[in-house]
Amino acid sequence: xxxxxxxxxxxxxxxxxxxxxxxxxxxxxxxxxxxxxxxxxxxxxxxxxxxxxxxxxxxxxxxxxxxxxxxxxxxxxxxxxxxxxxxxxxxxxxxxxxxxxxxxxxxxxxxxxxxxxxxxxxxxxxxxxxxxxxxxxxxxxxxxxxxxxxxxxxxxxxxxxxxxxxxxxxxxxxxxxxxxxxxxxxxxxxxxxxxxxxxxxxxxxxxxxxxxxxxxxxxxxxxxxxxxxxxxxxxxxxxxxxxxxxxxxxxxxxxxxxxxxxxxxxxxxxxxxxxxxxxxxxxxxxxxxxxxxxxxxxxxxxxxxxxxxxxxxxxxxxxxxxxxxxxxxxxxxxxxxxxxxxxxxxxxxxxxxxxxxxxxxxxxxxxxxxxxxxxxxxxxxxxxxxxxxxxxxxxxxxxxxxxxxxxxxxxxxxxxxxxxxxxxxxxxxxxxxxxxxxxxxxxxxxxxxxxxxxxxxxxxxxxxxxxxxxxxxxxxxxxxxxxxxxxxxxxxxxxxxxxxxxxxxxxxxxxxxxxxxxxxxxxxxxxxxxxxxxxxxxxxxxxxx
Ligand code: NAD
Numbered sequence: 001x002x003x004x005x006x007x008x009x010x011x012x013x014x015x016x017x018x019x020x021x022x023x024x025x026x027x028x029x030x031x032x033x034x035x036x037x038x039x040x041x042x043x044x045x046x047x048x049x050x051x052x053x054x055x056x057x058x059x060x061x062x063x064x065x066x067x068x069x070x071x072x073x074x075x076x077x078x079x080x081x082x083x084x085x086x087x088x089x090x091x092x093x094x095x096x097x098x099x100x101x102x103x104x105x106x107x108x109x110x111x112x113x114x115x116x117x118x119x120x121x122x123x124x125x126x127x128x129x130x131x132x133x134x135x136x137x138x139x140x141x142x143x144x145x146x147x148x149x150x151x152x153x154x155x156x157x158x159x160x161x162x163x164x165x166x167x168x169x170x171x172x173x174x175x176x177x178x179x180x181x182x183x184x185x186x187x188x189x190x191x192x193x194x195x196x197x198x199x200x201x202x203x204x205x206x207x208x209x210x211x212x213x214x215x216x217x218x219x220x221x222x223x224x225x226x227x228x229x230x231x232x233x234x235x236x237x238x239x240x241x242x243x244x245x246x247x248x249x250x251x252x253x254x255x256x257x258x259x260x261x262x263x264x265x266x267x268x269x270x271x272x273x274x275x276x277x278x279x280x281x282x283x284x285x286x287x288x289x290x291x292x293x294x295x296x297x298x299x300x301x302x303x304x305x306x307x308x309x310x311x312x313x314x315x316x317x318x319x320x321x322x323x324x325x326x327x328x329x330x331x332x333x334x335x336x337x338x339x340x341x342x343x344x345x346x347x348x349x350x351x352x353x354x355x356x357x358x359x360x361x362x363x364x365x366x367x368x369x370x371x372x373x374x375x376x377x378x379x380x381x382x383x384x385x386x387x388x389x390x391x392x393x394x395x396x397x398x399x400x401x402x403x404x405x406x407x408x409x410x411x412x413x414x415x416x417x418x419x420x421x422x423x424x425x426x427x428x429x430x431x432x433x434x435x436x437x438x439x440x441x442x443x444x445x446x447x448x449x450x451x452x453x454x455x456x457x458x459x460x461x462x463x464x465x466x467x468x469x470x471x472x473x474x475x476x477x478x479x480x481x482x483x484x485x486x487x488x489x490x491x492x493x494x495x496x497x498x499x500x501x502x503x504x505x506x507x508x509x510x511x512x513x514x515x516x517x518x519x520x521x522x523x524x525x526x527x528x529x530x531x532x533x534x535x536x537x538x539x540x541x542x543x544x545x
Contacts, residue, residue, distance in 0.1 A: 017120055024365070030125060034139060048076050050081050050243075053243070054233065054240060059079045059080060063078055063222075065222050067361075068409050071405075076222060078219075085245065086254050090255070092243060097182075097184075099238070100212060100238060119150050127224070128143060131146060134224040135196070136362055138369075149197040149201065152197060156205050163521055163524065168528060174531065181524065182523060183524075184288065185259075185260035187211050188216065188255060189265045191215070191268075192268040193218035193328075194325070194330070198267050200225070202215065203215040203265070205519055207241050209524050211263070211523055212241050212242070213242045213243070216246060217246050218268075219248075256279045261287055261291050263522075267297070273297045294522050296504075296512070298429040299504060300427060300455075300458045300460075301483070302336065302483075303465060304462070304465070305339060305346075305465045307341055308466050309467065315350055317463070317465065317490060321493055326369055328377070331494070331502075335425075336436070337451075340442055350399070351398070351399060371409040381432030384428075394423055395417070395423075397415070411433055412433070416434060417438075418436050418437070418438055427455050446478070449478040452482060459481060459484060461484070461493065462487070463490055464476070466489070484503050497515035502514050
């Protein structure tokens with residue numbers, strides 16, 4: 001049976017739904033529907049099973065899934081897999097692989113295209129409500145998250161077909177082909193809390209090209225992630241192809257040591273990536289294949305401002321970049337370098353604007369910032385603010401700094417000015433609404449670019465804000481390895497599938513560029529087939545006479 005599409009039918013490139021966002025503005029029909037959907041979620045705590053072989057599995061070991069901005073409210077109680085269920089999931093997945101891998105690529109793609117249409121269409125608003133309540137995102141943040149997954153599914157289907165078209169060179173007397181196989185075994189997808197788009201993409205990108213997967217969602221966001229699993233099932237994903245198995249991290253070892261582990265598709269912190277990678281590399285002799293590791297990790301994302309920058313552009317993009325989704329984006333602006341001459345202008349503008357950024361429960365649709373995801377995140381961000389407060393010789397809190405976890409895990413948008421370019425707040429990933437600013441002498445621009453490049457272990461995202469073209473070119477040159485996603489006159493976040501393929505190097509990950517064919521290709525293991533048309537009949541080489 002054919003494993004891939006190979007006909008000559010025209011294949012239109014998908015367009016980004018990201019260009020057609022709903023606004024949820026006053027008076028729109030979607031706003032009313034959203035309010036109703038949120039109310040319905042608040043009225044219940046749903047039970048979430050594992051999904052193994054397409055069937056719900058209840059283990060009796062459950063955790064509560066609270067709303068971060070109202071943490072006494074349980075949105076769901078979710079069952080966790082133990083060693084027995086994980087072994088069962090691997091067995092079921094591996095049994096499902098033969099028929100799934102043999103299915104024509106167009107048939108597999110049709111399932112993900114259908115899932116995209118369901119999510120962007122009939123199931124959109126209820127899932128926006130779930131993302132808002134589960135992740136504490138505003139309607140805008142929930143909308144761009146949901147639509148990014150729609151784009152992932154459509155673009156990856158397109159990229160798979162593009163890759164299937166790539167074939168080796170031919171020569172007279174032979175015919176050469178690629179058989180674009182999936183990996184042999186199962187892929188473990190381990191997803192972070194902060195984007196359902198990433199979470200949904202981690203098991204789907206390998207599955208699309210014929211792999212089978214176990215999907216371990218983050219325990220903080222099981223409700224919204226489970227709903228994505230349900231959409232894949234509704235779209236016709238065969239049983240066992242993706243198995244939804246939230247598990248306690250202590251069971252990571254059970255699954256990582258399985259001989260059929262063919263790949264790890266991970267997004268999360270650099271520390272967790274190192275931990276998982278080390279576990280895999282310490283037992284390489286156990287595996288049938290060398291597991292593929294695609295790991296996208298943390299960042300310490302920057303904005304460098306040149307003295308030619310428009311101050312309004314700096315203020316708008318630093319506030320959006322640092323504080324949208326409470327700074328919990330891997331690409332959130334976390335350090336900013338500002339020339340002294342502009343700082344005098346920018347400082348009062350930021351102080352004027354920040355009080356307009358209202359914090360609170362995101363089901364109040366006038367709110368611009370919700371809560372941090374959980375108590376650990378709250379404690380961590382608070383500890384950085386405390387550190388700044390207790391080191392006045394190095395840090396001045398210019399705005400915000402208040403933390404309150406009485407009802408939800410709320411932290412104010414916080415502006416810190418520092419004199420130490422290599423201090424704790426300028427170098428470590430905080431993952432919260434804290435922007436640290438270094439003010440530099442105007443004539444030290446090149447030195448600051450070098451400082452920016454050398455200060456942290458990460459290399460994820462960054463931006464330059466300037467009008468002077470020489471300054472832009474210089475930043476592009478010196479910061480070449482400082483960011484895998486580099487922006488000019490923009491915030492360092494907000495990548496769009498296919499247009500700004502995402503990922504960074506250094507400690508930020510393997511830079512396999514999700515939302516592009518590079519990532520899809522990582523889940524394939526091509527077999528090269530050479531057919532000799534008129535085979536040799538004599539072993540002797542001509543030089544033998
Ligand atoms: P995290 O590292 O705490 O967790 C990520 C996932 O790994 C979760 O599902 C978690 O349960 C799991 N995990 C942790 N320890 C494990 C173990 N021992 N065995 C098996 N699984 C384990 O990250 P997070 O808090 O969910 O997400 C935030 C982090 O993710 C930040 O560092 C952020 O920069 C990063 N991130 C990076 C990107 C990117 O594309 N580069 C995108 C989003 C988030």
